[in-house]
Amino acid sequence: MAAKLLGSNYVGIDISKEYIKDAKGRISNHLHYDEIVGEEVAKHIVERTFKDRKNNNANTGKYRSILLSQVKLL
Secondary structure (H helix, E strand, O other), rough: HHHHOOOOOOOOOOOOOHHHHHHHHHOOOOHHHHHHHHHHEEEEOOOOOOOHHHHHOOOOOHHHHHHHHHHOOO
């Protein structure tokens, strides 16, 4: 199901005819989940990599500001 929703190729193999029937039903109803998956995928788009943020002195973690203030004190 995940491969179908993400636009990837897939192969399904199972010995249980009942499971195959259920899987085919879920795959045929994949359009029902497209909007939900689209919203979740949009949340995980990387705008700047860790390396980019580090090179630009941007936030690289929640303790970054604490560590910098400690370094200045030393």
